[in-house]
Amino acid sequence: MKYILIGLQIILSLFLPLLAIGIIRQIKAKLQNRIGPPIIQPYYNLIKLFKKNQILSHDSTWVFPLSSIINLSIVLILSFIIPWLPFNKSVFSGDIFLLIYLLALMRFFTIIGSIDTGSPFSSFSTSREVSLAVLLEPAIILALLALAVAFKTSDLFQIFNYAYSLDLIKIPVLILSASSLFLASIVEFSRCPIDDPTTHLELTMIHEAMIIENSGLNLAIVEYTYSLKLLLFYGLIAQCLTHCILIILNLNILLQSILCLLIIFSLLILTSLIESFSVKLSWHKVPDFIAYALTFSFLAVFAAIINGVSL
Amino acid sequence: MLNPPIIVDINSLQENLKVKLKDSKLGMISSITGQELFTLILNNNEGNASLLISDIENNNTYSALTPAIPQAHWFERYLYEMFGIFPQNHPRLKSVIFNDLGIIDYPPLRSVDQNYHHNFQRDTSFLNIEGNDLYIVPVGPVHAGVIEPGHFRISCVGENIINLEIRLGFVHRGIEKRLTQIPLTSLRFYAESVSADSSSANALANALALEQMLELNVSERSKYLRTLALEIERLSMHICDLGGIATDLGFNTIAMELARLRGQVFAMGDYLTGSRYLRNYIGTGGVRKDDDQYLSKIKSLIINLKPKLTKVINFFINNQNVYQRLHNVGKLSKSLAYDFNMVGVAARASNIAYDTRLIYDQGIYPVAILKLANESDGDALARTKVRIKEIITSIALIENVLDNIPQGTTQLVNVKHLPANCIGLGIVEAFRGELIHLIFSDENGQIKRYAIKDPSFNNWTGLAISARNNLLADFPIINKSFALSYSGHDL
Numbered sequence: 001m002k003y004i005l006i007g008l009q010i011i012l013s014l015f016l017p018l019l020a021i022g023i024i025r026q027i028k029a030k031l032q033n034r035i036g037p038p039i040i041q042p043y044y045n046l047i048k049l050f051k052k053n054q055i056l057s058h059d060s061t062w063v064f065p066l067s068s069i070i071n072l073s074i075v076l077i078l079s080f081i082i083p084w085l086p087f088n089k090s091v092f093s094g095d096i097f098l099l100i101y102l103l104a105l106m107r108f109f110t111i112i113g114s115i116d117t118g119s120p121f122s123s124f125s126t127s128r129e130v131s132l133a134v135l136l137e138p139a140i141i142l143a144l145l146a147l148a149v150a151f152k153t154s155d156l157f158q159i160f161n162y163a164y165s166l167d168l169i170k171i172p173v174l175i176l177s178a179s180s181l182f183l184a185s186i187v188e189f190s191r192c193p194i195d196d197p198t199t200h201l202e203l204t205m206i207h208e209a210m211i212i213e214n215s216g217l218n219l220a221i222v223e224y225t226y227s228l229k230l231l232l233f234y235g236l237i238a239q240c241l242t243h244c245i246l247i248i249l250n251l252n253i254l255l256q257s258i259l260c261l262l263i264i265f266s267l268l269i270l271t272s273l274i275e276s277f278s279v280k281l282s283w284h285k286v287p288d289f290i291a292y293a294l295t296f297s298f299l300a301v302f303a304a305i306i307n308g309v310s311l
Numbered sequence: 312m313l314n315p316p317i318i319v320d321i322n323s324l325q326e327n328l329k330v331k332l333k334d335s336k337l338g339m340i341s342s343i344t345g346q347e348l349f350t351l352i353l354n355n356n357e358g359n360a361s362l363l364i365s366d367i368e369n370n371n372t373y374s375a376l377t378p379a380i381p382q383a384h385w386f387e388r389y390l391y392e393m394f395g396i397f398p399q400n401h402p403r404l405k406s407v408i409f410n411d412l413g414i415i416d417y418p419p420l421r422s423v424d425q426n427y428h429h430n431f432q433r434d435t436s437f438l439n440i441e442g443n444d445l446y447i448v449p450v451g452p453v454h455a456g457v458i459e460p461g462h463f464r465i466s467c468v469g470e471n472i473i474n475l476e477i478r479l480g481f482v483h484r485g486i487e488k489r490l491t492q493i494p495l496t497s498l499r500f501y502a503e504s505v506s507a508d509s510s511s512a513n514a515l516a517n518a519l520a521l522e523q524m525l526e527l528n529v530s531e532r533s534k535y536l537r538t539l540a541l542e543i544e545r546l547s548m549h550i551c552d553l554g555g556i557a558t559d560l561g562f563n564t565i566a567m568e569l570a571r572l573r574g575q576v577f578a579m580g581d582y583l584t585g586s587r588y589l590r591n592y593i594g595t596g597g598v599r600k601d602d603d604q605y606l607s608k609i610k611s612l613i614i615n616l617k618p619k620l621t622k623v624i625n626f627f628i629n630n631q632n633v634y635q636r637l638h639n640v641g642k643l644s645k646s647l648a649y650d651f652n653m654v655g656v657a658a659r660a661s662n663i664a665y666d667t668r669l670i671y672d673q674g675i676y677p678v679a680i681l682k683l684a685n686e687s688d689g690d691a692l693a694r695t696k697v698r699i700k701e702i703i704t705s706i707a708l709i710e711n712v713l714d715n716i717p718q719g720t721t722q723l724v725n726v727k728h729l730p731a732n733c734i735g736l737g738i739v740e741a742f743r744g745e746l747i748h749l750i751f752s753d754e755n756g757q758i759k760r761y762a763i764k765d766p767s768f769n770n771w772t773g774l775a776i777s778a779r780n781n782l783l784a785d786f787p788i789i790n791k792s793f794a795l796s797y798s799g800h801d802l
Contacts, residue, residue, distance in 0.1 A: 032567040120448045124467075124783065193632070196561035200455035201787040203448070203465075204559075279632035280561030283470060283784045 013079045017227035018042035020234070020268055027272035042227070046220050054216035059118030067113025068214065068221045074106045075225045075232070083160045084235020086242070086256040095154040096144045103140070106229075107133055110210060117213035121202045125209030128283075132194075132206070135290045136187050142297035143180040146173055147240070149304035160239045171244050172303040178240035180296035182267065185233045187290055189226070192275040194286055204280070231264070238263035312523065312672060313736040314361040321348065321365040321373050328352075328363075328380055336665070337652055338738075339764040340376070340386035343751050345394040345421035348373070351749060353738070358670050358677075360736055367396060371429065375401040382652035385772060393420040393487075395429050406433040408480035408801070409452075419488055420760075437476050440466040445473075448783065452481050459797035467783050475778040475786075477771055483801045490761035495726045498758075499594050502748065505763055506799035507588060508548055511540040512741030513763075514593040516748035519673060519737030521595045524729050524750065531675075532719035533597040538674030539609075539712045540580075540589050540598070545742040546705040547576040549698045550620070552794040556695055557627060559787045560636050565627045572623065575616045579609045579709075596724030610713045617706055624699055637692035641789030643777040644689055651772045655744015657793055660697045661689035667740040675712070676740075689777075691792035701742075728756040741766060743796065765799030 022039040029036020056064065081094030081102075111130065114122040150173040151159040187194050190207030202209055211222050242260045245251075251259065281289060319327050328337070331352050338351035338360060350363040367373050375398030376383040387398040388407045395418035398404070421427065440447070446467055452460035460481035466474040490501050502517035503510040515537055522529060554569035577587040582605040584592035592599050627633060643653070648661035658665050666683055668676040684700035686693035729752040737748040744766030753759040774793045778786055 028563070032564045033571060034567060120446065123446070124448065124470075128470075192561050196563075198563065199559075199561065201559060202450065202455060203786050204784045275561075276564045278561070279630060279636060281632070282636055283782050285635070 009079075009085060012085065013076075013228060013231075017224065017231040018046065020231050020264070021227045023265070023268050024272050024275075027269055028276055031272065031276040042223075046224065049216055049220035049223070052216040054218055057117040057119060057213050060116050060213070064113050064116040064213070065218055067109040067116070068218050068225070070109045071106050071113075071225050072221050074102050074109075075228050078102055078232055079228060081156065082232050082236055083157050083239060084232050086239075086253060086260050093155065096148050096156060097154060099156070100137075100141055100144065104137070114210040114213075119213050121205070121209040121212050125206055125212075128206045129210060132187055132286065132290070135287055136184055136293070139180055139184045139290060139293040139297045140188075142294070142301055143177040143184070146177050146297065146300035146304040149301065150174075150307045152308075156236075160243060168247060169307050171247060173300055173307060174240040174244045176296050176300035176303055178237045180293050180300060181233065181237050181240070182270075183289070183293035183296065185230070185237070186271075186274070187286070187293070188233065189230050191271060193278040193281045194289065196280050197275075234264050234267045235260070237267060312359055312738075313734060314359055316349075316362040316364050316734065319350075319363045319365045321367055324348070324350070324363065324365050325374070325376050325379050328376065331361075332380065332382070337380070337382045338745075338747055339749070339762065340383055340390065341762050342367075342390060342394045342396060342420070343760045345371075345396060345418065345424070345427075348390070348396070351736075351747065353670075355665065355670050360738070362734065371395055371427070372397040372399050374399050377401050381650045384651075385768060391431065392418070392433070394418050395421050395427065395431060397429075397431060404434055406435050406478075406480070408433075408483045409435075409478065419485060435478075437464050437478075438466075438474060440474060444468055452478075461797045463786075465778075465783065465786065470783050472778050472781050472783055472786060475775045477775050479771065479797060479800050481801065482798050484798075486802050487761055487763060491758045495728065495758075498726070500591065502761075502763075503590060503593075505802065506741075506765055506767075506796045507590075508796065509544060509741040509743065509746065509799070511537075511544045511584075511589040511593055512739045512746050513748070514591075515541060515673060516737035516739040516746050518593050518595050519739065520735035520748045520750045521726060521729070521737075522735075523737070524733045524735035524752065525595070525724070525726065527596050527724060529597060530719040530721060531717045532601070533721045534675050535712050535716045536583070536598045536601060536721060537593050538676070539709060540583060540592055541674055541739070542705045542708045542712070543576060543580050543583060544589050546702060546709070547573055547580065548742040548794075549702045549705070550576060552791065553624070553627070553695065553698055553702075555791045555794065556637075556691075556788065559791050560633060562627065562630070562633065565623060568623045572616060572620050575612050579612050582606075582608050582612075594723040595726050597721040599723060601721040606713060606716065609709075613706060613709050613713070620702070620706075624702065628695065628699060634692065636785075636788065637695055637792070638690060639688075640691045640785050641694075641777040641781055641792060642688070642690045643773055645687075647776055648689065648773065651776065652769045653744075653773050654769050655740070655742075655766045656694055656697050656701070657770050657773050658744065659684055660686045660693035662687040665745075667738050667745045671738040673737075673739050681708070691788055694792040729758065731756050743767060743794070743799070744770065763802060765796060765802070767795040767797075767799040770795050771800060 021042045026036050026039050081099060111126050114126045147159050148154045150170055153159060191197060195206040199205060214222050238260050241263050334356060336353045336355055338353045340350050342348055346367060348365045348367055352361050354361060375387055377387055378400060387401050388404055390396050391398060391404055392406060392408050448465045448467060450463040452462045462478040464476045465472055486505055493501060499514055499517050503514040505513045550569050550573045554566045557566040557569060580589045581587050584600060643661050645661045645663060648658055648663055653661060662685060664683055664685055668681055670677060682704055684697045686696050731752060731754045733752045735750040739746045746766055747764040749762040750758055751760040770793055774790060774795060778789050781789060
């Protein structure tokens with residue numbers, strides 16, 4: 001049974017991420033009175049990119065193609081150490097600290113891969129990415145640590161084990177962490193209002209300008225990595241929210257899975273709504289936005305500490 | 312409209328201009344054959360224009376006007392490049408036409424002259440900026456969007472722009488030369504292709520210049536129909552530019568709505584002229600197509616469009632974040648706007664009350680009541696607001712024209728030849744600003760020189776100046792708020 005579930009998880013992590021991107025695009029198109037591309041358009045794009053030749057910058061070295069492959073490997077490892085679906089089973093043990101360091105390692109390789117191309121666009125977007133990362137990482141780390149404190153374990157599979165005693169006081173920690181992670185994900189994935197993923201303007205880009213030199217297979221890998229990472233983050237948020245509901249309601253594993261997927265889906269809708277009706281923030285205002293995520297993290301930590309005291 | 316030309320000595324031209332420009336505006340400086348310099352001065356208070364002609368004797372050089380009159384700087388670059396006339400002491404004689412070789416074989420607009428020798432070189436350099444923490448971002452000439460080619464070189468300290476240099480001339484087509492070589496019957500087709508997004512304004516300027524030369528009178532009905540074409544074009548392009556700003560702000564919903572509504576304006580143009588971009592409509596003596604049944608269709612379209620468009624625009628401009636993104640971005644002060652001869656939207660946003668529709672005879676202006684769209688801040692927000700005001704006046708004008716259009720003939724006149732040694736001037740407020748067509752005929756009634764000054768020719772400098780000290784990430788918005796034409800500059 002365990003192996004069937006692991007197999008199912010691998011299949012889902014191969015096919016769901018691009019579907020998530022397709023769903024965001026389709027909802028956005030509908031909100032903007034457009035017909036929009038079909039939901040499975042990202043798959044077509046991926047197939048197209050696999051067929052295309054790769055063009056490398058003359059200034060780039062072996063670091064550039066390697067970085068995207070390393071990032072892909074890291075994100076695949078992440079998909080096993082993050083319990084992003086209810087039936088996820090721990091294949092190898094990993095905890096919050098491994099998750100945090102793997103995320104940092106991913107960022108490191110994205111950055112050196114981007115600098116390696118020698119393109120001016122990559123350079124300035126890298127500097128933007130790094131300045132945001134410095135501000136953003138505390139928010140993510142604190143949100144995860146709040147969970148660890150509240151549940152007295154740093155193993156994510158222990159936190160989201162669907163078997164702990166019902167206790168209402170954990171709800172604020174879960175909701176605050178989820179909110180913080182969602183705000184952080186907007187910055188982490190360069191979505192509106194931080195960065196416009198559909199823009200063609202090189203000068204305003206953060207994430208898109210970092211990967212501007214990627215093409216062909218490399219770009220396919222980068223895009224898949226991006227979408228899987230997005231899904232993992234949303235899965236993590238969905239786990240927090242699912243557990244809030246599970247504290248009140250008792251559901252079997254099938255309903256749990258459906259609930260979790262529904263929450264991921266509503267997060268996608270929320271993202272597209274924000275992207276349709278928000279204006280990209282001025283670069284000076286981005287730290288303010290991250291401050292909201294950080295505030296939620298702090299509140300989550302407080303809630304977790306109060307939780308610990310009351311026990 | 313055009314006073315008889317005055318001969319002015321080249322050495323006293325600078326003094327003369329200094330006095331004249333106190334209460335008038337510099338229209339353009341160029342040359343006819345390369346032997347002389349002409350200066351068009353627009354006396355906006357009297358509503359006429361005067362032409363100063365100065366001979367250049369001294370080995371194709373003269374003392375540059377730019378040090379005293381900054382408005383002249385781009386004209387003198389153009390003069391050097393196209394006529395091989397060397398303005399001495401010009402602060403920076405940078406090339407306006409892109410040419411990799413850097414050598415002028417023969418100045419393209421200069422009339423053939425065996426005795427002409429020169430050793431002028433093209434200056435294609437960029438301003439060098441050196442220091443720590445500085446980096447240079449080259450953008451273009453091929454851009455990610457479907458726009459025309461132009462190269463921007465942005466020198467930055469961190470995220471701040473300290474200098475922007477613009478290189479244009481990638482789409483130089485030699486249109487001014489070509490206009491003197493083609494038969495008069497196809498003149499208007501070439502004239503309106505100067506800048507395809509303001510084709511009706513260019514066609515109108517061409518028609519006005521030719522009508523002035525031929526001393527033709529145009530029927531009232533044609534004037535109304537021409538105004539209609541001009542305003543439909545303005546409406547269409549302002550909606551497009553507003554949508555462009557919304558796209559650059561990441562406000563895609565508004566951009567899509569505006570694109571959809573612009574389709575209705577295209578339909579109006581299609582009904583009026585048979586072309587969504589109003590091509591091949593305005594000609595010498597009248598307009599090509601006139602059908603009452605289509606006018607009623609345009610009427611129903613504009614009535615349908617007005618409430619929808621106002622709703623979308625209000626939603627856009629009242630958004631707090633839009634205000635934050637546009638306010639104080641790309642500021643151009645009134646004095647700089649004056650010094651660099653800004654026209655059109657950019658000038659009006661910097662509180663220069665200048666709209667040629669209020670001064671010069673074109674269409675039913677200046678008789679038709681028109682509210683000047685003025686803003687005082689000179690930033691991207693002000694330029695956006697000027698556009699919005701002009702959208703509203705354009706809609707009102709279109710309704711006005713459709714309600715009051717008189718009966719009459721609109722027949723085009725077939726121009727076979729022009730009067731000898733004659734000058735025709737057409738000034739039109741295109742949606743970007745003041746557009747000038749100036750035609751000189753020779754002793755055989757052929758066109759000797761067809762000089763065009765597109766509004767973008769003035770305003771590119773404004774873009775370069777206003778981008779300074781702004782965020783690099785805000786440059787696309789500043790660029791879009793000016794919305795300049797590459798082909799209009801490159802000719």
